[in-house]
Amino acid sequence: AQTVTQSQPEMSVQEAETVTLSCTYDTSENNYYLFWYKQPPSRQMILVIRQEAYKQQNATENRFSVNFQKAAKSFSLKISDSQLGDTAMYFCAFMKPRPNFGNEKLTFGTGTRLTIIP
Amino acid sequence: EADIYQTPRYLVIGTGKKITLECSQTMGHDKMYWYQQDPGMELHLIHYSYGVNSTEKGDLSSESTVSRIRTEHFPLTLESARPSHTSQYLCASSQAQGAQGANVLTFGAGSRLTVL
Numbered sequence: 750a751q752t753v754t755q756s757q758p759e760m761s762v763q764e765a766e767t768v769t770l771s772c773t774y775d776t777s778e779n780n781y782y783l784f785w786y787k788q789p790p791s792r793q794m795i796l797v798i799r800q801e802a803y804k805q806q807n808a809t810e811n812r813f814s815v816n817f818q819k820a821a822k823s824f825s826l827k828i829s830d831s832q833l834g835d836t837a838m839y840f841c842a843f844m845k846p847r848p849n850f851g852n853e854k855l856t857f858g859t860g861t862r863l864t865i866i867p
Numbered sequence: 868e869a870d871i872y873q874t875p876r877y878l879v880i881g882t883g884k885k886i887t888l889e890c891s892q893t894m895g896h897d898k899m900y901w902y903q904q905d906p907g908m909e910l911h912l913i914h915y916s917y918g919v920n921s922t923e924k925g926d927l928s929s930e931s932t933v934s935r936i937r938t939e940h941f942p943l944t945l946e947s948a949r950p951s952h953t954s955q956y957l958c959a960s961s962q963a964q965g966a967q968g969a970n971v972l973t974f975g976a977g978s979r980l981t982v983l
Contacts, residue, residue, distance in 0.1 A: 753909075782970050794957065794974035840909065844970055854926070855972060857909040
């Protein structure tokens with residue numbers, strides 16, 4: 750079974766600073782997907798960024814980028830120029846493809862509570 | 868705007884009551900899911916569906932049941948609620964295999980259930 754580990758339960762940084770959230774995972778699969786989801790307080794969980802394991806290039810979405818190290822099974826999220834609206838729980842998630850049934854069944858880490866300080 | 872809706876957002880009930888948590892999506896997604904999330908904890912999949920009349924149990928055992936009679940609707944029912952059912956329940960949906968964005972889940976805002 751796949752496992753996802755987020756070793757930082759809580760982090761806080763000053764507004765405009767850069768912060769990196771760590772995530773490691775364990776799998777014997779070669780093809781899979783990795784995600785970072787954001788859950789603001791009392792609000793919907795939304796996708797931040799997605800990475801396909803077969804792609805060597807790190808995914809980026811505006812201020813958000815990942816450092817995907819497949820051999821090390823590491824998938825960290827970097828938030829540049831952090832903003833107050835980035836305050837949220839951040840979950841790293843793993844998805845194993847199932848060709849006959851489609852891709853589903855995300856395995857989540859325990860989350861990192863990020864606070865951006867004004 | 869296409870989205871996924873959950874009701875109620877908050878529910879406080881007594882032990883032994885029957886409850887149904889509603890989940891509807893307007894995106895035409897074939898696949899829908901229910902996750903259970905305890906405070907400060909990761910999400911655990913409890914039910915999922917690939918389409919109408921298809922339901923499967925997830926990784927975490929749950930006493931709840933689900934149904935999928937219509938594509939857009941995926942309600943979760945507890946026949947007799949207990950304090951151990953107190954949790955947040957998140958509904959999600961995704962597109963079918965092969966569609967763009969097929970791997971991405973869209974989540975509802977959640978239903979926070981408290982059983983006294």
